[in-house]
Amino acid sequence: MKPKKPTGISTPTYNSILKDISQIYENAQSEGDGNWNKTTLFAHWKIGERIIEVEQGQKERAAYGDMVLKQLSKDLNRKFGKGFSDRNLRYMRKFYQLYKLKEVKTQLSWSHYRELLLVDDSAIRLKLENQSIAEGWSQLDLQKRVKQALAGKSQKSDSEKQNESTPERLKRPLMRLYLYRVLQKFSSDLEQPVPNLDLGFSIRLKVNSNYAQKQSVLTELSKLKVGSVIESRKKGSSYYFEPVSSAKELFTYKAYLERVIDGDTLLVNIDLGFSVFIEQRLRLRGLDAPELGTSQGKSPLPPLQKGVDAKKFVESRLKDCNFLIIKTHGSDKYDRYLVDVFYLKGEDNEDKILREGIFLNNELLEEKMALLVE
Numbered sequence: 001m002k003p004k005k006p007t008g009i010s011t012p013t014y015n016s017i018l019k020d021i022s023q024i025y026e027n028a029q030s031e032g033d034g035n036w037n038k039t040t041l042f043a044h045w046k047i048g049e050r051i052i053e054v055e056q057g058q059k060e061r062a063a064y065g066d067m068v069l070k071q072l073s074k075d076l077n078r079k080f081g082k083g084f085s086d087r088n089l090r091y092m093r094k095f096y097q098l099y100k101l102k103e104v105k106t107q108l109s110w111s112h113y114r115e116l117l118l119v120d121d122s123a124i125r126l127k128l129e130n131q132s133i134a135e136g137w138s139q140l141d142l143q144k145r146v147k148q149a150l151a152g153k154s155q156k157s158d159s160e161k162q163n164e165s166t167p168e169r170l171k172r173p174l175m176r177l178y179l180y181r182v183l184q185k186f187s188s189d190l191e192q193p194v195p196n197l198d199l200g201f202s203i204r205l206k207v208n209s210n211y212a213q214k215q216s217v218l219t220e221l222s223k224l225k226v227g228s229v230i231e232s233r234k235k236g237s238s239y240y241f242e243p244v245s246s247a248k249e250l251f252t253y254k255a256y257l258e259r260v261i262d263g264d265t266l267l268v269n270i271d272l273g274f275s276v277f278i279e280q281r282l283r284l285r286g287l288d289a290p291e292l293g294t295s296q297g298k299s300p301l302p303p304l305q306k307g308v309d310a311k312k313f314v315e316s317r318l319k320d321c322n323f324l325i326i327k328t329h330g331s332d333k334y335d336r337y338l339v340d341v342f343y344l345k346g347e348d349n350e351d352k353i354l355r356e357g358i359f360l361n362n363e364l365l366e367e368k369m370a371l372l373v374e
Contacts, residue, residue: 091117122366170286173340183226253326265281283339309369319345
């Protein structure tokens with residue numbers, strides 16, 4: 001039976017991913033080196049990688065992704081019998097997002113990893129992973145530990161949280177790209193006043209007909225009160241502007257990592273929209289990581305090691321990221337902007353990182369690479 005193509009994806013693209021996943025699975029089936037578990041894990045990771053590649057190329061949205069996975073599930077199960085529920089395909093996608101191939105531990109089975117993928121806290125997940133190997137837990141043993149870990153984390157009282165050595169988690173902020181505040185109008189030629197948008201980082205943009213698709217858009221924008229928030233949407237070489245009721249999601253940007261300076265400081269190139277970019281040195285909000293030449297607290301490690309470990313941790317987490325999403329919160333006493341940083345390895349879809357991105361600030365706190373600060 002000819003596979004049915006889901007809405008929102010071209011037939012050649014869908015046939016390509018179906019063929020590639022089938023080939024990955026068939027190659028795994030034919031492997032004869034005796035390490036079936038390793039072959040299965042690697043195949044599932046590669047299938048997750050292939051799904052992500054197609055989603056990136058199609059600029060996947062949530063509804064689109066659901067349709068593709070459901071159709072893939074039907075076609076693959078029809079071809080191979082079982083093992084390709086849309087839920088299992090989601091696990092494979094998450095498997096690729098959370099692990100590098102070299103990090104996959106072949107002492108654990110796919111059933112083990114399905115349980116581990118339910119744990120969002122990377123520190124707890126790694127601890128369970130290592131304990132499962134060391135103590136030889138079955139999938140059912142691990143399932144119980146995962147449930148206990150998740151229940152224990154959600155049932156802690158406020159007083160217990162305050163007495164824990166592990167820092168509190170920061171609250172995930174509201175975020176939305178391409179929002180701007182309308183500032184006081186001005187005219188460079190003293191003849192025609194035009195709106196002025198705050199792009200952040202002390203950058204102001206005079207909006208004129210080169211940006212707006214129609215002169216009526218400029219007229220409507222010019223009627224907005226100073227301080228109003230608008231959303232910019234690009235179509236072709238022109239922009240649309242729409243009023244937004246809330247300012248809580250302002251100052252959220254795509255950023256491209258230049259280098260990690262230390263455990264809590266990054267150098268990035270920020271996309272402000274309208275083809276405007278700015279390079280900035282940023283400080284992660286709400287935490288304090290050790291400097292490269294210092295330790296932190298009463299660590300038994302040599303002074304240099306704690307700072308180096310924090311930097312290496314951040315480098316490892318942000319490696320292979322196409323871009324980051326940052327949310328700014330003003331600046332510190334050194335004029336470094338304070339930010340929350342979100343990422344997904346290999347992901348190229350803005351909406352997905354806004355919705356599902358891993359919160360780097362909290363990872364550093366959970367791994368005890370940094371201290372929580374007010």
